Amino acid sequence: MNEFQSEVTSLTSTLPIVDHPSAAREFVTNEPRSHWHDDSLWFVRSKRDKQAHSIPEWEYLREQASTIKTHTIAKLPEYLQQFEANATRLGAVVHWAADAEEHNRIVLDLLRRNDSLRIVKSKSMLTEECGLNEYLIENGIDVVDTDLGERIVQLRGETPSHIVLPAIHIKKEEVGDTFHEHLGTRAGESDPQVLTEAARGHLRGKFLSGEVGITGVNFAVADTGGLVVCTNEGNADLGVSLPRIHIACMGIEKLVPRFQDLSVFTRLLARSATGQPITSYTSHFHGPRDENSELHIVLVDNGRSKIRDSKTFRESLHCIRCGACMNTCPVYRRSGGHSYRATVPGPIGSVLGPAKNAKAHKSLPFACSLCGSCTDVCPVKIPLHHQLLAWRKVLVGKRLVAWNKRMAMKAASFLFQNPPLFAAAGYFGRVALKVLPKALTHNRFNTWAKDRDLPEPPKQSFHEWYAKNRPTGSQAVLKEERS
Numbered sequence: 001m002n003e004f005q006s007e008v009t010s011l012t013s014t015l016p017i018v019d020h021p022s023a024a025r026e027f028v029t030n031e032p033r034s035h036w037h038d039d040s041l042w043f044v045r046s047k048r049d050k051q052a053h054s055i056p057e058w059e060y061l062r063e064q065a066s067t068i069k070t071h072t073i074a075k076l077p078e079y080l081q082q083f084e085a086n087a088t089r090l091g092a093v094v095h096w097a098a099d100a101e102e103h104n105r106i107v108l109d110l111l112r113r114n115d116s117l118r119i120v121k122s123k124s125m126l127t128e129e130c131g132l133n134e135y136l137i138e139n140g141i142d143v144v145d146t147d148l149g150e151r152i153v154q155l156r157g158e159t160p161s162h163i164v165l166p167a168i169h170i171k172k173e174e175v176g177d178t179f180h181e182h183l184g185t186r187a188g189e190s191d192p193q194v195l196t197e198a199a200r201g202h203l204r205g206k207f208l209s210g211e212v213g214i215t216g217v218n219f220a221v222a223d224t225g226g227l228v229v230c231t232n233e234g235n236a237d238l239g240v241s242l243p244r245i246h247i248a249c250m251g252i253e254k255l256v257p258r259f260q261d262l263s264v265f266t267r268l269l270a271r272s273a274t275g276q277p278i279t280s281y282t283s284h285f286h287g288p289r290d291e292n293s294e295l296h297i298v299l300v301d302n303g304r305s306k307i308r309d310s311k312t313f314r315e316s317l318h319c320i321r322c323g324a325c326m327n328t329c330p331v332y333r334r335s336g337g338h339s340y341r342a343t344v345p346g347p348i349g350s351v352l353g354p355a356k357n358a359k360a361h362k363s364l365p366f367a368c369s370l371c372g373s374c375t376d377v378c379p380v381k382i383p384l385h386h387q388l389l390a391w392r393k394v395l396v397g398k399r400l401v402a403w404n405k406r407m408a409m410k411a412a413s414f415l416f417q418n419p420p421l422f423a424a425a426g427y428f429g430r431v432a433l434k435v436l437p438k439a440l441t442h443n444r445f446n447t448w449a450k451d452r453d454l455p456e457p458p459k460q461s462f463h464e465w466y467a468k469n470r471p472t473g474s475q476a477v478l479k480e481e482r483s
Contacts, residue, residue, distance in 0.1 A: 016341075017360050018353075020367040021447050024339035033171075038333040040168060045327040047275020048377065055267070064264050066381040069318035072255055073308055079222040079255050080299065086225025090287030092295040100130035103300045107132060107214070107247060108139055110296055114245060116141075116211040122229070122236035123147040124216025125163050125321055126249050126300060129343040132214075144206045146235040148199055155182045161337030163344055164273045164323035169336050203235070213240035217250035218320070219265060220297075222257050226286040227297070230269060230279040237283050245294045248285070252299050253317040265320060268379035272322040307355050312390050316351045318380040325374035325384055331367050340364060347374035347384045354391050362400040365391035426461050433457040 028034055052058045072079055084094045097103035103126075111119070119136065121143055127133065133143045133154075145154045149167035153160055155178050160166030167175070176190040185198045215236045219228040227248050229236045240246040256262060270276040288295040307313055326332045326346030337345040342353045342361060350368060353361030365388045374384040395401050396409075415422055433441070434457055442449040460468075 018341040018363055020335070020339055020363040023341055024335035024367075027169075027336040027339055028334060033169075034334050034336075036171070037169060037336060041327045041333045044165070044275060045324075045377070048272055048324060048327065051271035051275050051277065055271075061264055061268055062379055062381050065268055065320075065379060066318060068256060068261050068264065069380050070315075072257055073253065073314060073317050075257075076252065076255070076308060079257055080252060083220055083222040083225055083255060084299075086223065087287070087297055088225070090225050092225065092287050092297050095296060095298045097298055097300045097302070099302050100300070103130045103249065103298055103302070104132055104135040106298055107249070108136065108141070110245070110247060111136070111141060111212060114212065116245070118206075118209055118211045119143045119214055120146050120207055120210035120212075120239040120243070121214040122216065122231060122239050123150050123166070124214070124249055125160075125343060126216055126251050127214065128160065129302065130249075130300070132249070144203070144210070146203055146206065146233075146239050147231070148196070148233060148235075151199065151203065152178060155179075159338070159343075161345065162323055162326055163321050169338065207238050207242055210239065210243050212245045212247060213243045214247045214249065215240060217248050217254050217297075218269070219262060220250055220255050221259050221262065222255055224259050224286065226259070226284055228262060228266075229283045229285070230266075230281065231283075232274070232276075232280045234281045237281055240285075241289075244292060245296070246285070246288070247296045247298065249298045249300065252301055252304055253319075269320055269322055272324040272377065272379040303356055307352075310355075313351060313355060313387055315382050316348065316355070316387060318382050319348050319352075320380060322379055324377040324379065328373045328377050330369060330371065330373070335367070340367070347388065348382070351384060351387045351391065354395070358395060358398060359400060362395050365389075365395065423461065423463070430457040430459075430461075 087094050095106045136143050145151045152167040161169040173190045179185040179198055180187050183198050183202050215229050217227050218230045270279045325348050329347050332346040340349050342349045344352055350364035353364045368388045370385050372385045
């Protein structure tokens with residue numbers, strides 16, 4: 001783990017340091033929006049549960065998916081070579097990018113080689129990770145995101161707050177204001193049907209004028225050389241059907257070994273993401289569509305190989321980007337995706353963020369209650385809360401945790417190792433909470449209490465209650481504790 005950290009972490013990075021509590025303050029203190037966001041995501045989580053319970057073999061599928069991913073990541077170099085050979089045989093051109101900068105440069109070179117200035121792009125978290133939109137725009141390329149949620153945040157000058165539901169933080173009235181400003185809809189219009197029709201008309205022209213289509217990749221199959229792209233709007237299909245050139249950008253972890261393995265993941269993906277049996281469009285691409293077309297596949301590492309080298313965090317590469325961990329996470333639901341200041345927010349983002357830059361994202365593993373709900377819903381069984389706990393240990397060992405928190409943990413350790421002192425502290429704490437005014441416990445110096453409240457203090461400790469209600473053998477335990 002230390003070797004992994006020494007390779008992955010750049011402590012001299014110029015990336016701004018993310019303090020999740022500070023970044024979340026505006027969202028958390030806006031109670032109506034925070035509760036609305038919470039309810040919206042829990043609704044999606046509930047749909048996921050209904051779908052999971054409708055399949056008797058759900059847990060078997062999760063186990064199979066985890067096993068397939070473990071095997072694939074273990075033999076990743078061999079499967080990547082197999083995929084490249086088969087994709088090339090089908091007529092695709094495979095490019096290799098070590099990092100985000102090389103990925104962006106490859107894409108720009110392809111566009112310049114074909115004198116292309118207008119791009120239609122479907123949802124791709126990899127291109128978000130690499131900052132492709134900004135890079136291309138800076139180089140004079142017009143990039144239009146064609147996923148409705150992505151287009152909304154693009155028009156607003158924002159980034160996605162969720163990997164599946166990019167505009168989940170935006171209310172329909174705000175979408176109406178955005179469309180009024182940019183698309184000329186009627187002021188105050190908030191009817192979803194009307195707004196969707198306006199977006200469809202706006203994007204139709206963009207599709208027709210697009211010169212190159214760029215997509216992400218949900219799955220790539222080593223033994224066929226094919227790609228799979230899953231959408232609910234069909235924008236990826238239209239975006240690559242009209243232009244002559246299709247550029248598919250994928251992280252190297254998106255591979256599965258065999259075509260038959262797809263059946264496991266397609267049954268898990270949509271059910272976990274949005275509570276659907278399957279995405280509306282599950283499109284397969286095997287080489288360019290005809291002899292006059294081109295398919296370019298850009299395989300991107302960008303730190304994934306170093307995560308693969310870590311026994312502790314390797315399983316995070318199993319992620320199929322369904323967003324289920326975000327939909328269930330009580331911290332994410334109440335603080336919003338932008339509070340993570342990361343391309344991938346939520347529990348999985350809190351694992352991947354420090355892997356990219358531990359200093360910049362040192363607060364994210366602590367933006368977690370360790371409730372384990374993310375692990376429970378993960379379709380590929382990533383032990384997310386265990387990995388977040390492991391990251392806390394790494395960050396403390398690197399002295400990247402604030403000194404006051406380190407001192408508090410040392411004090412807590414000393415307290416927990418001294419039962420008489422612990423019992424006395426519990427007694428005085430219960431008394432103090434009864435008599436002290438709330439202003440002394442909930443103020444600007446106690447960041448924990450920004451959106452939390454303490455329960456009413458109990459009249460007795462658990463040990464006292466246990467001794468009274470379960471007297472057999474307990475009196476001796478209580479007496480020993482007090483001695």
